[in-house]
Amino acid sequence: MSEITPILAAFAATTKAADIPAGATQMLRLSLLDWAACGIAGAEEPVARITRQMALDEGGAAQANLFGSPLHLPARAAALVNGATSHALDYDDTHFAHIGHPSVAVIPAALAVAQRQGSTGAEFQTAALIGIEASIRTGMWLGRDHYQIGFHQTATAGAFGAALAAARLMGLDAAGCAMTMGLVATRASGLKSQFGTMGKPFNAGLAASNGVEAATLVASGFVANPLALEAAQGFGDTHSAEELNSALQGIGKEWVFESVSHKFHACCHGLHAALEAAGSLGNIPADRIDSIQITTHPRWMSVCNQPSPTTGLGAKFSYGTVMAMHFLGHDTARLDSYSDALCADPALKALRQRVQVNDDPRIAETATILSVKMIDSNMLQAKHDLDEPMPIATRQAKIMAKATSLLGDEKSAHIWAMVQNAADPAELGKALHR
Numbered sequence: 001m002s003e004i005t006p007i008l009a010a011f012a013a014t015t016k017a018a019d020i021p022a023g024a025t026q027m028l029r030l031s032l033l034d035w036a037a038c039g040i041a042g043a044e045e046p047v048a049r050i051t052r053q054m055a056l057d058e059g060g061a062a063q064a065n066l067f068g069s070p071l072h073l074p075a076r077a078a079a080l081v082n083g084a085t086s087h088a089l090d091y092d093d094t095h096f097a098h099i100g101h102p103s104v105a106v107i108p109a110a111l112a113v114a115q116r117q118g119s120t121g122a123e124f125q126t127a128a129l130i131g132i133e134a135s136i137r138t139g140m141w142l143g144r145d146h147y148q149i150g151f152h153q154t155a156t157a158g159a160f161g162a163a164l165a166a167a168r169l170m171g172l173d174a175a176g177c178a179m180t181m182g183l184v185a186t187r188a189s190g191l192k193s194q195f196g197t198m199g200k201p202f203n204a205g206l207a208a209s210n211g212v213e214a215a216t217l218v219a220s221g222f223v224a225n226p227l228a229l230e231a232a233q234g235f236g237d238t239h240s241a242e243e244l245n246s247a248l249q250g251i252g253k254e255w256v257f258e259s260v261s262h263k264f265h266a267c268c269h270g271l272h273a274a275l276e277a278a279g280s281l282g283n284i285p286a287d288r289i290d291s292i293q294i295t296t297h298p299r300w301m302s303v304c305n306q307p308s309p310t311t312g313l314g315a316k317f318s319y320g321t322v323m324a325m326h327f328l329g330h331d332t333a334r335l336d337s338y339s340d341a342l343c344a345d346p347a348l349k350a351l352r353q354r355v356q357v358n359d360d361p362r363i364a365e366t367a368t369i370l371s372v373k374m375i376d377s378n379m380l381q382a383k384h385d386l387d388e389p390m391p392i393a394t395r396q397a398k399i400m401a402k403a404t405s406l407l408g409d410e411k412s413a414h415i416w417a418m419v420q421n422a423a424d425p426a427e428l429g430k431a432l433h434r
Helices: 005-014 022-041 046-058 075-086 102-117 121-148 153-169 174-184 199-219 269-279 298-302 319-327 346-352 392-407 409-420 425-430
Strands: 064-066 069-073 289-296 355-359 367-374 379-385
Touching: 005 121, 005 153, 005 174, 022 075, 022 102, 022 121, 022 392, 022 409, 046 069, 046 075, 046 199, 064 075, 064 102, 064 425, 069 075, 075 102, 075 199, 102 121, 102 153, 102 199, 102 425, 121 153, 121 298, 121 425, 153 174, 153 199, 174 199, 269 289, 269 319, 269 367, 269 379, 289 298, 289 319, 298 355, 319 346, 319 355, 392 409, 409 425
Parallel strands: 289 355
Antiparallel strands: 064 069, 289 367, 367 379
């Protein structure tokens, strides 16, 4: 058994803000804007309304803000609601090193605890960044087998990152951070079988809430097995972890979070390379298409290849549906494009039936090859890889445009200014509702 906990615990407890590269900090701020925009825009989604009402009905100490409400709730409840809400649209960032959504699991936990503890904006951002990095590294350590067998890395690896972000904000030392990881190991959970339902965004809320809970208990003297992540019969042992020691290489010096990928289509990130490839082909009349062939990495066949979804949520996990949407002129970046009514549209159903999805392990997980056969037998081909570098200025412009489309000019500019200036978490929290 490899020991990942002591390394991650020391990283969370001892990393100095001054040692974090500017590029990682800037990426965190872009993800903060992206996260806030997705959460505010998703506040009236069913999973958001249901979890928020449950938490409001229970009430409790007024410690942290919620998306969609001016009221305050206990930090643990706020983390649950905000995690689920910010992932409700499935429009948030993804890191392909572990195939997870890091921000929606960690930022809600960090913000809730920062508000409760009275932390500064800089302390909040540093803790969130460290927690996100730790969640990705944990996910890399768990490996692809953990994901492939059916565990949702956003929820499982995300819980460890959320716990470390919370523990840092509570001032726990390396031993306390290790104890927090050990305790959250018995809570971390989430299944891919929930994809296409409200259960998927709820997984993100569980990760955030579990992290807050574990750190709070340990800060109060709770004792658990501090090596429960890697111990015999521990989390790794029982959750098909590959235990890849390479996942920890360069931690604290190299920030893998800098290669995070942001979404510019409102659907599963596994579909984005195909959509970008389709976009590069220009205007193609749908009535001239004979068939569409997509070749992708086998990893995505069980994630986003629902053949004939009947709901807007299911459409977000369907190659055939999003390809038909694109070529029929539906804007895949718009939230309202994904609906039950669209899934029942005869034209969409007819074109979707002509989409074939194949897998090839030689293709990168971030790439897709697209072939479109026209009725005149002309063949159009394109390939796109999401891992291709994007200049930071381009990324910032695209995220700002996305936030503006979701929130409007004034609201998005206000939040971006607060993020850039590391505003007090209490002030940032006030901006979470319209």
